[in-house]
Amino acid sequence: MKILVCIGNVPDTTTKIRFDEQMKNLDTNGVQWVINPWDELALTKALEIKEQSNGKIEKVSIINVGKADAEPTLRKALAIGADDAFRIDADPVDAYFIAAQIAEVAKQEKFDIVFAGKESSDFNDAAIGSMIAEFMDINSVSAVTSFELADGNISLKREIDGGKETISVKTPFVAIVQKGICINPRIAAMRGIMMARTKPIKVSPAIETETLIEYQKFDLPQPKAACKIIDPEETDKLVDLLHGEAKVI
Amino acid sequence: MSIIVFSENRNGKLKKNSIEAVVYAQSIAAATSKPVVAVSVGNVDDQELALLAKYGATKIVSVTDQNWLAHDSREYTKLVAEISEKENADTILFSHSNMGKAIAPRLSVRLKAGLISGVVALPESFAPITVKRKAYNGAAFQLVTVKSDKAILTLNPNSCAIKENPVSLNIEPYTPQTAYNAETKIESVDVVTGKVILTEANIVVSGGRGLKSGDNWNLIEDLATVLNAGLACSRPVSDEGWRSHEEHVGQTGKIIAPDLYIAVGISGAIQHIGGVSGSKVIVAIDKDKDAPIFKYADYGIVGDAFAVMPKMIESFKKFKNS
Numbered sequence: 001m002k003i004l005v006c007i008g009n010v011p012d013t014t015t016k017i018r019f020d021e022q023m024k025n026l027d028t029n030g031v032q033w034v035i036n037p038w039d040e041l042a043l044t045k046a047l048e049i050k051e052q053s054n055g056k057i058e059k060v061s062i063i064n065v066g067k068a069d070a071e072p073t074l075r076k077a078l079a080i081g082a083d084d085a086f087r088i089d090a091d092p093v094d095a096y097f098i099a100a101q102i103a104e105v106a107k108q109e110k111f112d113i114v115f116a117g118k119e120s121s122d123f124n125d126a127a128i129g130s131m132i133a134e135f136m137d138i139n140s141v142s143a144v145t146s147f148e149l150a151d152g153n154i155s156l157k158r159e160i161d162g163g164k165e166t167i168s169v170k171t172p173f174v175a176i177v178q179k180g181i182c183i184n185p186r187i188a189a190m191r192g193i194m195m196a197r198t199k200p201i202k203v204s205p206a207i208e209t210e211t212l213i214e215y216q217k218f219d220l221p222q223p224k225a226a227c228k229i230i231d232p233e234e235t236d237k238l239v240d241l242l243h244g245e246a247k248v249i
Numbered sequence: 250m251s252i253i254v255f256s257e258n259r260n261g262k263l264k265k266n267s268i269e270a271v272v273y274a275q276s277i278a279a280a281t282s283k284p285v286v287a288v289s290v291g292n293v294d295d296q297e298l299a300l301l302a303k304y305g306a307t308k309i310v311s312v313t314d315q316n317w318l319a320h321d322s323r324e325y326t327k328l329v330a331e332i333s334e335k336e337n338a339d340t341i342l343f344s345h346s347n348m349g350k351a352i353a354p355r356l357s358v359r360l361k362a363g364l365i366s367g368v369v370a371l372p373e374s375f376a377p378i379t380v381k382r383k384a385y386n387g388a389a390f391q392l393v394t395v396k397s398d399k400a401i402l403t404l405n406p407n408s409c410a411i412k413e414n415p416v417s418l419n420i421e422p423y424t425p426q427t428a429y430n431a432e433t434k435i436e437s438v439d440v441v442t443g444k445v446i447l448t449e450a451n452i453v454v455s456g457g458r459g460l461k462s463g464d465n466w467n468l469i470e471d472l473a474t475v476l477n478a479g480l481a482c483s484r485p486v487s488d489e490g491w492r493s494h495e496e497h498v499g500q501t502g503k504i505i506a507p508d509l510y511i512a513v514g515i516s517g518a519i520q521h522i523g524g525v526s527g528s529k530v531i532v533a534i535d536k537d538k539d540a541p542i543f544k545y546a547d548y549g550i551v552g553d554a555f556a557v558m559p560k561m562i563e564s565f566k567k568f569k570n571s
């Protein structure tokens with residue numbers, strides 16, 4: 001079996017979000033680019049199950065839709081332990097476009113399991129994993145918080161409101177994962193970083209895909225009014241304000 | 250043309266977010282004169298379905314076939330596609346919930362309908378639909394237009410104000426043409442009962458590292474009990490195992506939008522705020538007056554949580570009993 005993990009290249013989560021004058025594009029000055037946090041968890045889990053599979057899982061590949069400036073992030077993922085990488089050389093226009101590209105590779109290369117994070121930390125679409133599955137007409141399980149592979153059987157846990165379901169699923173499928181799938185992302189060791197330098201990144205052009213939506217512009221939230229500070233001795237007053245002024249209790 | 254709302258239920262009770270989605274659809278209907286068709290899958294009785302009509306659903310397509318009760322994303326996508334075609338829908342609304350996020354993107358591909366997810370407000374224009382969504386974990390909004398003939402939106406909580414718009418009840422029991430052929434199987438379900446569900450709670454009480462240890466959580470739990478609130482925590486709290494990761498809110502945890510969020514001993518890191526910035530009102534209790542949480546809070550108490558919380562619990566109790 002072969003696993004493909006989607007790797008988004010996103011601004012570090014502490015980035016101060018600012019835009020150009022037209023409010024069209026993120027001001028990327030000084031931005032540190034990182035692996036999308038959930039993709040990092042997905043990769044960690046994929047590597048774990050490969051190691052525990054007694055050779056049943058031959059390899060873990062990664063894929064990114066992006067220009068050459070995404071390669072440092074791909075190298076990081078290779079250093080963490082992925083075997084090889086695909087990069088579709090195109091601007092990651094929107095979720096639909098990205099998913100179409102990834103689905104094409106997953107189909108051509110006959111991947112059995114595709115891992116995607118629950119969303120990307122920049123646009124928060126929460127769409128790519130499910131879209132890949134529909135493009136390929138295969139199963140998808142969302143909100144996956146646990147993934148076990150035993151005797152060739154796959155058992156997942158899916159979060160539902162107020163609980164979880166245990167689900168068995170047939171390959172091929174897309175697992176859309178979130179917190180819980182593993183606790184901490186794996187960190188690249190020195191040896192991994194050395195080895196990553198020679199691992200292959202296969203670059204290919206994008207397939208033609210129509211666009212269904214158009215981004216107009218960004219907007220920043222209104223600054224909040226100053227916080228009303230209440231004396232720690234006057235908790236009754238807080239209750240009064242929440243009831244009378246804010247009307248939330 | 251019509252507007253479809255995919256409504257969700259838990260054990261036969263409609264979810265609040267689904268009612269909100271009907272209200273949202275009704276606002277589009279008012280501007281475009283399209284009917285609002287709600288789709289319900291599961292054992293929801295007529296009395297409960299009547300709620301959808303109370304908020305403006307002119308027709309309710311109700312699928313109660315036992316085969317269709319188990320959520321499989323691929324099969325549910327086919328089902329909604331089938332009903333959308335039958336109802337000649339050009340706008341399809343979901344909640345931005347686990348289920349909505351599992352189906353809406355698949356449907357977008359299946360119907361070649363532009364998807365705008367995480368919508369936070371009513372559309373700014375209707376033909377084509379242009380609407381504001383959340384990006385960068387709430388640090389920005391993004392205005393997006395659908396270019397395709399059909400549009401799919403997933404709605405964040407509080408994307409519109411709830412108001413009634415009663416229409417006459419019209420339930421159409423429906424047997425899908427598509428056969429249910431899921432390749433996923435739900436082996437078991439594990440539901441926590443008696444607890445307020447975090448993602449749907451009107452009030453949430455949340456604790457951070459400032460509480461020092463999981464043993465001190467009675468302070469958070471007691472307040473939550475008084476307020477009938479959901480429980481949440483910051484990431485280090487769940488990473489340390491003080492609380493289960495199901496309570497972790499923030500960028501990498503759950504995203505919530507209650508009416509009232511009470512943060513206790515939480516510094517207000519940007520990744521934490523990403524998960525709670527949709528709250529209507531934020532209250533912060535922290536001993537450090539310079540903690541960033543006070544920049545996001547509406548009301549704050551600067552003080553030691555171990556001294557403040559018992560007093561606060563008493564004040565809320567007094568209020569509840571009055």
Ligand SMILES: Cc1cc2nc3c(=O)[nH]c(=O)nc-3n(C[C@H](O)[C@H](O)[C@H](O)COP(=O)(O)OP(=O)(O)OC[C@H]3O[C@@H](n4cnc5c(N)ncnc54)[C@H](O)[C@@H]3O)c2cc1C
Nearest residue numbers: 457458459483484499500501502514515516520521536554
């Ligand atoms: C990629 C990434 C993703 C992340 N995702 C998340 C996320 O989803 N959610 C999240 O929460 N964090 C997330 N974080 C972590 C985040 O950066 C912060 O480290 C975390 O939110 C801090 O948690 P805290 O506020 O509980 O702890 P601290 O920052 O340690 O704050 C504790 C607060 O308690 C106060 N305090 C201490 N003692 C008392 C007392 N006796 N009474 C009152 N107040 C007291 C202190 O003054 C302080 O303000 C993420 C980080 C990264 C890098």
